[in-house]
């Protein structure tokens with residue numbers, strides 16, 4: 001089911017009576033979620049992810065704009081009639097019911113033409129339980145399950161009605177690191193097997209990047225960028241997006257473009273064809289640095305960290321806007337490091353320029 005948001009907006013009245021300022025939680029969102037895809041809604045806490053999800057679900061009413069499921073305008077349709085399955089961070093299972101009863105619950109409430117026979121409900125419950133691999137646990141109570149198992153039950157319950165759209169609000173936040181990894185792979189598998197259009201909310205960029213067909217990056221209720229995870233990482237629209245995606249994070253320097261040459265400090269580091277003279281922020285991905293004894297960029301060496309496959313060089317530079325710079329290099333190149341400073345050349349396609357004031361991307365004609 002394709003989901004289309006048209007100028008979707010949500011304004012909350014002020015919580016603080018004195019200031020009286022409204023909160024624009026979601027500001028004029030227009031985008032389309034293609035049928036059968038998994039979309040990651042991504043951004044820091046408070047940026048409007050849950051509000052967007054709840055408007056898609058019907059639990060919250062938009063202040064403006066429309067929501068379409070396929071060709072159908074569902075903006076005024078009640079949550080029960082939208083054909084959605086919802087999963088929350090805190091599982092929200094009924095503690096006194098078994099797994100089976102929890103999954104059956106939404107089916108027992110079906111009325112009219114959707115009403116199911118008892119046999120059909122039980123068959124359906126087993127079917128979704130098998131899908132999320134909890135069919136061995138049907139007679140247990142939630143308290144007898146691990147966090148990961150509880151979340152699977154919550155997903156099974158959301159799938160029981162065969163929703164047109166599956167909505168997940170930070171579903172992995174309460175799980176420990178290993179379970180989080182495992183469960184996100186599970187969600188991806190279930191989504192692929194069912195082909196249900198899925199919206200996955202998270203503040204964790206790595207999580208969103210790893211399982212989404214498309215990510216929607218948001219900040220303070222404003223859409224920043226939409227695209228395939230790798231495309232957004234490789235081609236950020238602004239400094240916020242560049243900083244939000246990637247571990248280790250992008251390194252930011254203040255720089256100057258003069259006569260189509262980019263300077264960081266005194267060093268002419270890269271050509272900047274077709275860019276006017278100006279001060280800029282320079283974003284350099286950790287993997288952009290290449291150890292090069294004749295390279296233009298000199299940094300003071302703090303430390304060399306070996307983490308599994310990766311060798312990262314921790315260093316400093318006066319023009320850096322962050323306290324430290326982190327460069328990830330080839331493990332084999334490590335022997336070339338000696339002394340108190342390191343010299344780098346840069347991979348041009350991993351270096352991005354941003355306006356000093358508006359922080360929007362400045363594109364060069366050759367150097368991306």
Ligand code: ADP
Nearest residue numbers: 012015023025044045046047048049050051052
């Ligand atoms: P996220 O899920 O990205 O953390 P939310 O969608 O929950 O963000 O919230 C977005 C903004 O809207 C925040 O500033 C939040 O404080 C505000 N907000 C959310 N719900 C309400 C509400 N019921 N009343 C007033 N403000 C709200």
Ligand code: MG
Nearest residue numbers: 046049050051
């Ligand atoms: Mg939220």
